Amino acid sequence: MVAQGSPVDVAIIGAGPAGLTAAIYAGRALLSTVIVEKGLPGGQLNETDLIENWPGFAETVSAPELMTQLRSQAERFGAEFVLDEVSRIEPGDSVHSIIASERTIQARTVIVACGSRPKDLPAEGADRLKGKGISYCATCDGFFFQGKRILEVGAGDSGLTEALFLTRFADSVSIVVRHPMDDPRAFRASGILQERAKEHAKIDFLWNRVVEEILGEDHVEGARLKDLTTGETEDVPIDGVFVNIGHLPQTGFLRGTVDLDPEGYIMTDGCLRTNVPAIFAAGDARIDANRYAQGVVAAGEGAIAAIEAEKHLAAAESA
Ligand SMILES: Cc1cc2nc3c(=O)[nH]c(=O)nc-3n(C[C@H](O)[C@H](O)[C@H](O)COP(=O)(O)OP(=O)(O)OC[C@H]3O[C@@H](n4cnc5c(N)ncnc54)[C@H](O)[C@@H]3O)c2cc1C
Structure with missing residues (x-):
């Protein structure tokens, strides 16, 4: 259990495919990891029944069941799940504060994987x-x-x-x-x-x-x-x-903290770094990823963001 006030290595906002995959990678890198989700872990894939383009399954698989497995996999590697809604991030020099409805979480790195919702x-x-x-x-x-x-x-x-x-x-x-x-x-x-x-x-x-x-x-x-x-x-x-006419990124809580494009998608470089050091973004809420809006793309980005967060922490430690 993460102690209030004591910073975690990685805080992930959103438990869709991007956030859950980031949690698996962060956990396997032995980073202390908290994942904050305002609803049911699994994200948008909870809203569909079957998925047949997730690599590794020759037969059609239940999307909510797949997300349950992803969650269990993240928990197996130590990710702590918190049910709460993040309302803002207050960036600090080496530790960022994530302000949610019922708690504030201190984190050395943040991965924003907050996805989108229907227009x-x-x-x-x-x-x-x-x-x-x-x-x-x-x-x-x-x-x-x-x-x-x-x-x-x-x-x-x-x-x-x-x-x-x-x-x-x-x-x-x-x-x-x-x-x-x-x-x-x-x-x-x-x-x-x-x-x-x-x-x-x-x-x-x-x-x-x-x-x-x-x-x-x-x-x-x-x-x-x-x-x-x-x-x-x-x-x-x-x-x-x-x-089913498209989606809006759920990034209102980031306005004024990280750079967003005119539609509200999070801007990043190729390593999924936002303009704020140690804040990364992955999945449907991120510029470019939203063009594909696919679970497997979001999951891949979650992996990239976690690897980049790990690199950031290693560089900060050796500085
Ligand atoms: C009906 C439907 C069918 C689909 N079918 C397929 C398919 O067959 N194959 C495929 O690859 N993709 C499919 N997709 C697309 C896929 O679901 C998305 O591309 C994928 O879920 C995006 O993942 P994500 O992690 O970026 O975001 P999301 O899945 O949107 O997850 C983001 C999570 O962040 C949480 N969150 C947001 N803001 C906050 C906050 N402030 N505080 C705390 N939590 C927050 C949300 O509650 C959500 O759970 C489908 C989507 C839909 C809607």
Whole structure:
């Protein structure tokens, strides 16, 4: 157990794939390691059911189970988990203070692995009907849409994965795509997912449209879609909307401490060092990594950040 006030070698903020992998590497380097997580360890991969692109598994594997294993692996090498939300970092000369809701942690190095969260649907009624037919998590809510008509907004990897998952429950899944079918920008998803979605009997595509309004008083009853070429709108009857239109980095608590890009992603050099000495960043919250938004990329960055933290500590000790 980390004593209050006594500095740890590495404090990690966020227990997604990046933070958990950083904890494994830091623990195996015999560095005292604390990992602060405000929710369920595992990060965004807790929001999906199956994962089939994690190296080392010939068969599809349960993503939450994989994250449980990662957590156990980090604990095996001595990482201490703390359930708390970090509100700011106060940089010091050789020790940084991590201010969380219920404690302050002193750390010689910090790895920020705080990830991102889904962007809200920019349509009238979307805020009012959130949780009343509008969902940002198919794994959490898909079950409630058995036999229903669903609109999926987003045609990236996550959007198509979600749409395919939802076909288990729904009667139909219509995917709204903001570009025409023959436009190379129509899909951002990998080829194999595109093929599966196109071939699926329950899935159809609504090309060249955006969602202008979600219709319904106290639950979703339909959506008003706008054709981007003609400007004409059309109301389609649906029972639920699943949104997958990108993410926002959860970096508000870093503003004024480390350099962020205009969208809030953490800026680093190639060794994942921020502009503040001994503060590193890894995973989806980091500039460049967010372009890929993949668990395995985040995990790889967690490893790099921990190795760089170890090098920093070794250099500081021999100075
Ligand atoms: C539906 C879905 C399906 C996906 N499918 C795949 C897939 O098949 N394959 C794949 O490789 N990737 C997939 N991904 C992407 C993958 O989940 C992410 O790329 C990966 O989780 C990013 O890891 P991360 O550690 O950077 O951040 P995250 O997983 O976002 O974890 C960050 C953690 O930090 C915590 N945190 C944030 N701020 C604070 C704070 N201030 N204090 C304390 N804790 C904080 C958060 O609670 C969170 O647990 C999917 C994502 C989604 C949403």
